Amino acid sequence: MTTKAHPLLTWTPEAVVFDCDGTLMDTERHWQDARRRVFLDFGLTPLPGFAERAKGVHYTDCGRLMAEEAQKPELADSMAEELLTHFMARVAEDPVTVPGAAEFVRLVSGRLPLAVASNCPMETVESSLGHAGLLGHFAHIVVPSDTRTAEADENSDEEAPWVVRPKPWPDVYATAARLCGVLPDQALGIEDSLTGVESARRAGLRVLGVGPRPGEREAARADLWVTSLDTPVLLAWVRARVPERAELDLRE
Structure with a gap:
Protein backbone atom coordinates (compact mmCIF):
# COMPACT_ATOMS: atom_id res chain seq x y z
CA MET A 1 0.00 0.00 0.00
CA THR A 2 1.35 3.45 -0.88
CA THR A 3 1.27 6.37 1.53
CA LYS A 4 -1.38 8.02 -0.70
CA ALA A 5 -3.82 5.23 0.08
CA HIS A 6 -2.88 4.87 3.74
CA PRO A 7 -5.80 5.03 6.23
CA LEU A 8 -3.94 7.46 8.49
CA LEU A 9 -4.05 10.04 5.72
CA THR A 10 -7.86 9.89 5.61
CA TRP A 11 -8.01 11.00 9.28
CA THR A 12 -7.79 14.51 10.72
CA PRO A 13 -6.05 14.89 14.10
CA GLU A 14 -7.08 17.48 16.68
CA ALA A 15 -3.52 17.99 17.95
CA VAL A 16 0.02 16.88 17.11
CA VAL A 17 2.61 15.81 19.68
CA PHE A 18 6.22 15.64 18.52
CA ASP A 19 9.21 13.86 19.91
CA CYS A 20 12.24 16.18 19.91
CA ASP A 21 15.53 14.28 19.54
CA GLY A 22 15.81 12.70 16.11
CA THR A 23 12.35 13.92 15.08
CA LEU A 24 12.69 17.70 15.27
CA MET A 25 16.32 18.14 16.24
CA ASP A 26 19.22 16.23 14.70
CA THR A 27 20.64 15.29 18.09
CA GLU A 28 20.95 11.51 17.96
CA ARG A 29 24.51 11.96 16.73
CA HIS A 30 25.13 14.15 19.80
CA TRP A 31 23.83 11.37 22.05
CA GLN A 32 26.04 8.88 20.25
CA ASP A 33 29.06 11.13 20.70
CA ALA A 34 28.20 11.70 24.37
CA ARG A 35 27.84 7.95 25.02
CA ARG A 36 31.14 7.28 23.27
CA ARG A 37 32.89 9.91 25.40
CA VAL A 38 31.43 8.52 28.63
CA PHE A 39 32.62 5.01 27.81
CA LEU A 40 36.07 6.41 27.02
CA ASP A 41 36.15 8.50 30.20
CA PHE A 42 35.36 5.45 32.29
CA GLY A 43 37.71 3.19 30.34
CA LEU A 44 34.86 0.90 29.26
CA THR A 45 33.73 -0.64 25.98
CA PRO A 46 30.07 -0.99 24.90
CA LEU A 47 28.71 -4.27 23.56
CA PRO A 48 27.92 -4.51 19.82
CA GLY A 49 24.60 -2.91 18.92
CA PHE A 50 24.53 -0.67 21.98
CA ALA A 51 23.74 2.50 20.01
CA GLU A 52 20.48 1.05 18.67
CA ARG A 53 19.45 -0.28 22.10
CA ALA A 54 20.07 3.14 23.64
CA LYS A 55 18.17 5.16 21.01
CA GLY A 56 15.31 7.14 22.53
CA VAL A 57 16.04 5.95 26.08
CA HIS A 58 15.89 8.47 28.94
CA TYR A 59 19.37 9.52 29.95
CA THR A 60 19.08 8.08 33.48
CA ASP A 61 17.99 4.72 32.04
CA CYS A 62 20.76 5.02 29.45
CA GLY A 63 23.33 5.54 32.20
CA ARG A 64 22.05 2.43 33.93
CA LEU A 65 22.13 0.47 30.67
CA MET A 66 25.67 1.61 29.96
CA ALA A 67 26.82 0.57 33.41
CA GLU A 68 25.05 -2.79 33.25
CA GLU A 69 26.47 -3.62 29.82
CA ALA A 70 29.94 -2.74 31.07
CA GLN A 71 29.29 -4.92 34.15
CA LYS A 72 29.77 -1.89 36.41
CA PRO A 73 26.25 -1.27 37.79
CA GLU A 74 27.63 0.88 40.61
CA LEU A 75 28.60 3.52 38.02
CA ALA A 76 25.05 4.07 36.74
CA ASP A 77 24.41 7.47 38.35
CA SER A 78 27.86 8.82 37.54
CA MET A 79 27.63 7.71 33.92
CA ALA A 80 24.16 9.24 33.55
CA GLU A 81 25.32 12.60 34.91
CA GLU A 82 28.35 12.69 32.64
CA LEU A 83 26.25 11.59 29.67
CA LEU A 84 23.90 14.54 30.12
CA THR A 85 26.78 16.97 30.60
CA HIS A 86 28.49 15.88 27.37
CA PHE A 87 25.19 15.88 25.46
CA MET A 88 24.15 19.39 26.51
CA ALA A 89 27.57 20.74 25.56
CA ARG A 90 27.27 19.22 22.07
CA VAL A 91 23.73 20.56 21.57
CA ALA A 92 24.84 24.07 22.53
CA GLU A 93 27.69 23.85 20.02
CA ASP A 94 25.64 22.44 17.14
CA PRO A 95 21.83 22.81 17.21
CA VAL A 96 20.57 21.45 13.88
CA THR A 97 17.03 20.54 12.87
CA VAL A 98 16.18 17.29 11.12
CA PRO A 99 15.68 17.97 7.37
CA GLY A 100 12.03 18.75 6.68
CA ALA A 101 11.05 19.13 10.34
CA ALA A 102 10.98 22.94 10.50
CA GLU A 103 8.85 23.18 7.35
CA PHE A 104 6.34 20.67 8.71
CA VAL A 105 6.12 22.34 12.13
CA ARG A 106 5.53 25.76 10.59
CA LEU A 107 2.84 24.36 8.32
CA VAL A 108 0.95 22.53 11.07
CA SER A 109 1.32 25.18 13.78
CA GLY A 110 -1.11 27.50 12.02
CA ARG A 111 -3.73 24.76 12.02
CA LEU A 112 -3.53 22.61 15.18
CA PRO A 113 -2.27 22.87 18.77
CA LEU A 114 1.22 21.41 19.01
CA ALA A 115 3.18 19.91 21.89
CA VAL A 116 6.49 18.19 22.47
CA ALA A 117 6.87 14.96 24.45
CA SER A 118 10.54 14.29 25.08
CA ASN A 119 12.75 12.12 27.24
CA CYS A 120 15.26 14.98 27.51
CA PRO A 121 15.38 17.49 30.38
CA MET A 122 13.26 20.62 29.88
CA GLU A 123 16.32 22.86 29.66
CA THR A 124 17.71 20.81 26.79
CA VAL A 125 14.44 20.77 24.82
CA GLU A 126 13.79 24.48 25.24
CA SER A 127 17.38 25.38 24.36
CA SER A 128 17.42 23.18 21.25
CA LEU A 129 14.09 24.40 19.92
CA GLY A 130 14.91 27.99 20.83
CA HIS A 131 18.18 27.94 18.90
CA ALA A 132 16.31 26.44 15.93
CA GLY A 133 13.59 29.11 16.04
CA LEU A 134 10.85 26.54 16.69
CA LEU A 135 10.06 26.98 20.39
CA GLY A 136 7.25 29.48 19.85
CA HIS A 137 5.25 27.00 17.78
CA PHE A 138 4.60 24.71 20.75
CA ALA A 139 1.92 25.35 23.35
CA HIS A 140 3.26 22.67 25.71
CA ILE A 141 6.46 20.74 26.37
CA VAL A 142 6.28 17.62 28.52
CA VAL A 143 9.35 15.84 29.89
CA PRO A 144 9.76 13.17 32.56
CA SER A 145 9.93 14.21 36.18
CA ASP A 146 12.96 13.14 38.21
CA THR A 147 12.24 9.43 38.52
CA ARG A 148 14.97 9.10 41.12
CA THR A 149 12.93 11.09 43.66
CA ALA A 150 9.53 9.48 43.11
CA GLU A 151 8.52 5.88 42.57
CA ALA A 152 6.00 4.83 39.95
CA ASP A 153 4.10 1.58 39.92
CA GLU A 154 5.98 -0.38 37.26
CA ASN A 155 3.13 -2.87 36.95
CA SER A 156 0.67 -0.22 35.81
CA ASP A 157 0.18 1.70 32.57
CA GLU A 158 -1.74 4.35 34.48
CA GLU A 159 -0.06 7.74 34.72
CA ALA A 160 0.93 8.29 38.34
CA PRO A 161 -0.18 11.73 39.58
CA TRP A 162 3.14 12.46 41.27
CA VAL A 163 5.54 11.50 38.49
CA VAL A 164 5.74 11.59 34.72
CA ARG A 165 7.67 8.50 33.70
CA PRO A 166 9.99 8.46 30.68
CA LYS A 167 9.30 6.67 27.43
CA PRO A 168 8.43 3.87 26.76
CA TRP A 169 5.91 4.58 29.54
CA PRO A 170 2.91 6.47 28.08
CA ASP A 171 3.01 9.41 30.52
CA VAL A 172 4.65 12.11 28.40
CA TYR A 173 2.28 11.55 25.48
CA ALA A 174 -0.82 11.15 27.63
CA THR A 175 0.02 14.37 29.46
CA ALA A 176 0.77 16.28 26.26
CA ALA A 177 -2.56 15.27 24.69
CA ARG A 178 -4.43 16.30 27.81
CA LEU A 179 -2.68 19.68 27.91
CA CYS A 180 -3.67 20.22 24.27
CA GLY A 181 -7.28 19.66 25.34
CA VAL A 182 -7.89 16.50 23.32
CA GLY A 189 2.28 11.38 17.85
CA ILE A 190 5.37 11.78 15.67
CA GLU A 191 8.43 9.69 16.53
CA ASP A 192 11.72 8.45 15.13
CA SER A 193 12.52 5.76 17.72
CA LEU A 194 10.79 2.50 18.57
CA THR A 195 10.95 3.47 22.25
CA GLY A 196 8.96 6.59 21.45
CA VAL A 197 6.53 4.78 19.16
CA GLU A 198 5.76 2.39 22.01
CA SER A 199 5.18 5.30 24.39
CA ALA A 200 2.74 7.05 22.05
CA ARG A 201 0.90 3.83 21.24
CA ARG A 202 0.49 2.97 24.91
CA ALA A 203 -0.91 6.45 25.52
CA GLY A 204 -3.55 5.84 22.84
CA LEU A 205 -2.27 8.19 20.14
CA ARG A 206 -2.02 7.34 16.48
CA VAL A 207 1.64 7.32 15.51
CA LEU A 208 3.60 8.57 12.52
CA GLY A 209 7.12 7.15 12.37
CA VAL A 210 9.75 9.28 10.65
CA GLY A 211 13.32 8.67 9.53
CA PRO A 212 15.16 5.57 8.31
CA ARG A 213 12.62 2.79 8.13
CA PRO A 214 13.27 -0.07 10.54
CA GLY A 215 12.39 -3.69 9.78
CA GLU A 216 8.84 -4.41 8.67
CA ARG A 217 7.83 -5.86 12.03
CA GLU A 218 9.15 -2.83 13.92
CA ALA A 219 7.77 -0.30 11.42
CA ALA A 220 4.31 -1.88 11.75
CA ARG A 221 4.15 -0.62 15.35
CA ALA A 222 3.56 2.85 13.89
CA ASP A 223 0.40 3.60 11.89
CA LEU A 224 2.53 4.94 9.05
CA TRP A 225 6.27 5.38 8.48
CA VAL A 226 7.78 8.09 6.24
CA THR A 227 11.40 8.94 5.56
CA SER A 228 11.00 12.65 6.33
CA LEU A 229 8.38 15.16 7.42
CA ASP A 230 8.63 17.10 4.15
CA THR A 231 7.40 14.07 2.19
CA PRO A 232 5.08 15.68 -0.42
CA VAL A 233 2.10 13.42 0.29
CA LEU A 234 2.34 14.29 4.01
CA LEU A 235 2.41 18.04 3.35
CA ALA A 236 -0.48 17.69 0.91
CA TRP A 237 -2.45 15.76 3.56
CA VAL A 238 -2.05 18.60 6.07
CA ARG A 239 -3.08 21.26 3.56
CA ALA A 240 -6.08 19.25 2.37
CA ARG A 241 -7.47 17.95 5.65
CA VAL A 242 -6.47 20.46 8.33
CA PRO A 243 -7.83 23.99 7.83
CA GLU A 244 -5.80 27.00 8.92
CA ARG A 245 -6.80 28.68 12.16
CA ALA A 246 -6.55 32.38 12.79
CA GLU A 247 -4.94 32.19 16.22
CA LEU A 248 -3.43 29.60 18.52
CA ASP A 249 -2.45 30.01 22.15
CA LEU A 250 1.28 29.55 21.60
CA ARG A 251 4.16 29.56 24.02
CA GLU A 252 5.89 32.93 24.35
Missing part, protein backbone atom coordinates in the same frame (compact mmCIF):
# COMPACT_ATOMS: atom_id res chain seq x y z
CA LEU A 183 -8.40 12.82 23.98
CA PRO A 184 -5.35 10.67 23.17
CA ASP A 185 -7.03 9.02 20.19
CA GLN A 186 -7.64 12.47 18.69
CA ALA A 187 -3.91 13.28 18.70
CA LEU A 188 -1.10 12.28 16.36
Whole structure:
Protein backbone atom coordinates (compact mmCIF):
# COMPACT_ATOMS: atom_id res chain seq x y z
CA MET A 1 0.00 0.00 0.00
CA THR A 2 1.35 3.45 -0.88
CA THR A 3 1.27 6.37 1.53
CA LYS A 4 -1.38 8.02 -0.70
CA ALA A 5 -3.82 5.23 0.08
CA HIS A 6 -2.88 4.87 3.74
CA PRO A 7 -5.80 5.03 6.23
CA LEU A 8 -3.94 7.46 8.49
CA LEU A 9 -4.05 10.04 5.72
CA THR A 10 -7.86 9.89 5.61
CA TRP A 11 -8.01 11.00 9.28
CA THR A 12 -7.79 14.51 10.72
CA PRO A 13 -6.05 14.89 14.10
CA GLU A 14 -7.08 17.48 16.68
CA ALA A 15 -3.52 17.99 17.95
CA VAL A 16 0.02 16.88 17.11
CA VAL A 17 2.61 15.81 19.68
CA PHE A 18 6.22 15.64 18.52
CA ASP A 19 9.21 13.86 19.91
CA CYS A 20 12.24 16.18 19.91
CA ASP A 21 15.53 14.28 19.54
CA GLY A 22 15.81 12.70 16.11
CA THR A 23 12.35 13.92 15.08
CA LEU A 24 12.69 17.70 15.27
CA MET A 25 16.32 18.14 16.24
CA ASP A 26 19.22 16.23 14.70
CA THR A 27 20.64 15.29 18.09
CA GLU A 28 20.95 11.51 17.96
CA ARG A 29 24.51 11.96 16.73
CA HIS A 30 25.13 14.15 19.80
CA TRP A 31 23.83 11.37 22.05
CA GLN A 32 26.04 8.88 20.25
CA ASP A 33 29.06 11.13 20.70
CA ALA A 34 28.20 11.70 24.37
CA ARG A 35 27.84 7.95 25.02
CA ARG A 36 31.14 7.28 23.27
CA ARG A 37 32.89 9.91 25.40
CA VAL A 38 31.43 8.52 28.63
CA PHE A 39 32.62 5.01 27.81
CA LEU A 40 36.07 6.41 27.02
CA ASP A 41 36.15 8.50 30.20
CA PHE A 42 35.36 5.45 32.29
CA GLY A 43 37.71 3.19 30.34
CA LEU A 44 34.86 0.90 29.26
CA THR A 45 33.73 -0.64 25.98
CA PRO A 46 30.07 -0.99 24.90
CA LEU A 47 28.71 -4.27 23.56
CA PRO A 48 27.92 -4.51 19.82
CA GLY A 49 24.60 -2.91 18.92
CA PHE A 50 24.53 -0.67 21.98
CA ALA A 51 23.74 2.50 20.01
CA GLU A 52 20.48 1.05 18.67
CA ARG A 53 19.45 -0.28 22.10
CA ALA A 54 20.07 3.14 23.64
CA LYS A 55 18.17 5.16 21.01
CA GLY A 56 15.31 7.14 22.53
CA VAL A 57 16.04 5.95 26.08
CA HIS A 58 15.89 8.47 28.94
CA TYR A 59 19.37 9.52 29.95
CA THR A 60 19.08 8.08 33.48
CA ASP A 61 17.99 4.72 32.04
CA CYS A 62 20.76 5.02 29.45
CA GLY A 63 23.33 5.54 32.20
CA ARG A 64 22.05 2.43 33.93
CA LEU A 65 22.13 0.47 30.67
CA MET A 66 25.67 1.61 29.96
CA ALA A 67 26.82 0.57 33.41
CA GLU A 68 25.05 -2.79 33.25
CA GLU A 69 26.47 -3.62 29.82
CA ALA A 70 29.94 -2.74 31.07
CA GLN A 71 29.29 -4.92 34.15
CA LYS A 72 29.77 -1.89 36.41
CA PRO A 73 26.25 -1.27 37.79
CA GLU A 74 27.63 0.88 40.61
CA LEU A 75 28.60 3.52 38.02
CA ALA A 76 25.05 4.07 36.74
CA ASP A 77 24.41 7.47 38.35
CA SER A 78 27.86 8.82 37.54
CA MET A 79 27.63 7.71 33.92
CA ALA A 80 24.16 9.24 33.55
CA GLU A 81 25.32 12.60 34.91
CA GLU A 82 28.35 12.69 32.64
CA LEU A 83 26.25 11.59 29.67
CA LEU A 84 23.90 14.54 30.12
CA THR A 85 26.78 16.97 30.60
CA HIS A 86 28.49 15.88 27.37
CA PHE A 87 25.19 15.88 25.46
CA MET A 88 24.15 19.39 26.51
CA ALA A 89 27.57 20.74 25.56
CA ARG A 90 27.27 19.22 22.07
CA VAL A 91 23.73 20.56 21.57
CA ALA A 92 24.84 24.07 22.53
CA GLU A 93 27.69 23.85 20.02
CA ASP A 94 25.64 22.44 17.14
CA PRO A 95 21.83 22.81 17.21
CA VAL A 96 20.57 21.45 13.88
CA THR A 97 17.03 20.54 12.87
CA VAL A 98 16.18 17.29 11.12
CA PRO A 99 15.68 17.97 7.37
CA GLY A 100 12.03 18.75 6.68
CA ALA A 101 11.05 19.13 10.34
CA ALA A 102 10.98 22.94 10.50
CA GLU A 103 8.85 23.18 7.35
CA PHE A 104 6.34 20.67 8.71
CA VAL A 105 6.12 22.34 12.13
CA ARG A 106 5.53 25.76 10.59
CA LEU A 107 2.84 24.36 8.32
CA VAL A 108 0.95 22.53 11.07
CA SER A 109 1.32 25.18 13.78
CA GLY A 110 -1.11 27.50 12.02
CA ARG A 111 -3.73 24.76 12.02
CA LEU A 112 -3.53 22.61 15.18
CA PRO A 113 -2.27 22.87 18.77
CA LEU A 114 1.22 21.41 19.01
CA ALA A 115 3.18 19.91 21.89
CA VAL A 116 6.49 18.19 22.47
CA ALA A 117 6.87 14.96 24.45
CA SER A 118 10.54 14.29 25.08
CA ASN A 119 12.75 12.12 27.24
CA CYS A 120 15.26 14.98 27.51
CA PRO A 121 15.38 17.49 30.38
CA MET A 122 13.26 20.62 29.88
CA GLU A 123 16.32 22.86 29.66
CA THR A 124 17.71 20.81 26.79
CA VAL A 125 14.44 20.77 24.82
CA GLU A 126 13.79 24.48 25.24
CA SER A 127 17.38 25.38 24.36
CA SER A 128 17.42 23.18 21.25
CA LEU A 129 14.09 24.40 19.92
CA GLY A 130 14.91 27.99 20.83
CA HIS A 131 18.18 27.94 18.90
CA ALA A 132 16.31 26.44 15.93
CA GLY A 133 13.59 29.11 16.04
CA LEU A 134 10.85 26.54 16.69
CA LEU A 135 10.06 26.98 20.39
CA GLY A 136 7.25 29.48 19.85
CA HIS A 137 5.25 27.00 17.78
CA PHE A 138 4.60 24.71 20.75
CA ALA A 139 1.92 25.35 23.35
CA HIS A 140 3.26 22.67 25.71
CA ILE A 141 6.46 20.74 26.37
CA VAL A 142 6.28 17.62 28.52
CA VAL A 143 9.35 15.84 29.89
CA PRO A 144 9.76 13.17 32.56
CA SER A 145 9.93 14.21 36.18
CA ASP A 146 12.96 13.14 38.21
CA THR A 147 12.24 9.43 38.52
CA ARG A 148 14.97 9.10 41.12
CA THR A 149 12.93 11.09 43.66
CA ALA A 150 9.53 9.48 43.11
CA GLU A 151 8.52 5.88 42.57
CA ALA A 152 6.00 4.83 39.95
CA ASP A 153 4.10 1.58 39.92
CA GLU A 154 5.98 -0.38 37.26
CA ASN A 155 3.13 -2.87 36.95
CA SER A 156 0.67 -0.22 35.81
CA ASP A 157 0.18 1.70 32.57
CA GLU A 158 -1.74 4.35 34.48
CA GLU A 159 -0.06 7.74 34.72
CA ALA A 160 0.93 8.29 38.34
CA PRO A 161 -0.18 11.73 39.58
CA TRP A 162 3.14 12.46 41.27
CA VAL A 163 5.54 11.50 38.49
CA VAL A 164 5.74 11.59 34.72
CA ARG A 165 7.67 8.50 33.70
CA PRO A 166 9.99 8.46 30.68
CA LYS A 167 9.30 6.67 27.43
CA PRO A 168 8.43 3.87 26.76
CA TRP A 169 5.91 4.58 29.54
CA PRO A 170 2.91 6.47 28.08
CA ASP A 171 3.01 9.41 30.52
CA VAL A 172 4.65 12.11 28.40
CA TYR A 173 2.28 11.55 25.48
CA ALA A 174 -0.82 11.15 27.63
CA THR A 175 0.02 14.37 29.46
CA ALA A 176 0.77 16.28 26.26
CA ALA A 177 -2.56 15.27 24.69
CA ARG A 178 -4.43 16.30 27.81
CA LEU A 179 -2.68 19.68 27.91
CA CYS A 180 -3.67 20.22 24.27
CA GLY A 181 -7.28 19.66 25.34
CA VAL A 182 -7.89 16.50 23.32
CA LEU A 183 -8.40 12.82 23.98
CA PRO A 184 -5.35 10.67 23.17
CA ASP A 185 -7.03 9.02 20.19
CA GLN A 186 -7.64 12.47 18.69
CA ALA A 187 -3.91 13.28 18.70
CA LEU A 188 -1.10 12.28 16.36
CA GLY A 189 2.28 11.38 17.85
CA ILE A 190 5.37 11.78 15.67
CA GLU A 191 8.43 9.69 16.53
CA ASP A 192 11.72 8.45 15.13
CA SER A 193 12.52 5.76 17.72
CA LEU A 194 10.79 2.50 18.57
CA THR A 195 10.95 3.47 22.25
CA GLY A 196 8.96 6.59 21.45
CA VAL A 197 6.53 4.78 19.16
CA GLU A 198 5.76 2.39 22.01
CA SER A 199 5.18 5.30 24.39
CA ALA A 200 2.74 7.05 22.05
CA ARG A 201 0.90 3.83 21.24
CA ARG A 202 0.49 2.97 24.91
CA ALA A 203 -0.91 6.45 25.52
CA GLY A 204 -3.55 5.84 22.84
CA LEU A 205 -2.27 8.19 20.14
CA ARG A 206 -2.02 7.34 16.48
CA VAL A 207 1.64 7.32 15.51
CA LEU A 208 3.60 8.57 12.52
CA GLY A 209 7.12 7.15 12.37
CA VAL A 210 9.75 9.28 10.65
CA GLY A 211 13.32 8.67 9.53
CA PRO A 212 15.16 5.57 8.31
CA ARG A 213 12.62 2.79 8.13
CA PRO A 214 13.27 -0.07 10.54
CA GLY A 215 12.39 -3.69 9.78
CA GLU A 216 8.84 -4.41 8.67
CA ARG A 217 7.83 -5.86 12.03
CA GLU A 218 9.15 -2.83 13.92
CA ALA A 219 7.77 -0.30 11.42
CA ALA A 220 4.31 -1.88 11.75
CA ARG A 221 4.15 -0.62 15.35
CA ALA A 222 3.56 2.85 13.89
CA ASP A 223 0.40 3.60 11.89
CA LEU A 224 2.53 4.94 9.05
CA TRP A 225 6.27 5.38 8.48
CA VAL A 226 7.78 8.09 6.24
CA THR A 227 11.40 8.94 5.56
CA SER A 228 11.00 12.65 6.33
CA LEU A 229 8.38 15.16 7.42
CA ASP A 230 8.63 17.10 4.15
CA THR A 231 7.40 14.07 2.19
CA PRO A 232 5.08 15.68 -0.42
CA VAL A 233 2.10 13.42 0.29
CA LEU A 234 2.34 14.29 4.01
CA LEU A 235 2.41 18.04 3.35
CA ALA A 236 -0.48 17.69 0.91
CA TRP A 237 -2.45 15.76 3.56
CA VAL A 238 -2.05 18.60 6.07
CA ARG A 239 -3.08 21.26 3.56
CA ALA A 240 -6.08 19.25 2.37
CA ARG A 241 -7.47 17.95 5.65
CA VAL A 242 -6.47 20.46 8.33
CA PRO A 243 -7.83 23.99 7.83
CA GLU A 244 -5.80 27.00 8.92
CA ARG A 245 -6.80 28.68 12.16
CA ALA A 246 -6.55 32.38 12.79
CA GLU A 247 -4.94 32.19 16.22
CA LEU A 248 -3.43 29.60 18.52
CA ASP A 249 -2.45 30.01 22.15
CA LEU A 250 1.28 29.55 21.60
CA ARG A 251 4.16 29.56 24.02
CA GLU A 252 5.89 32.93 24.35
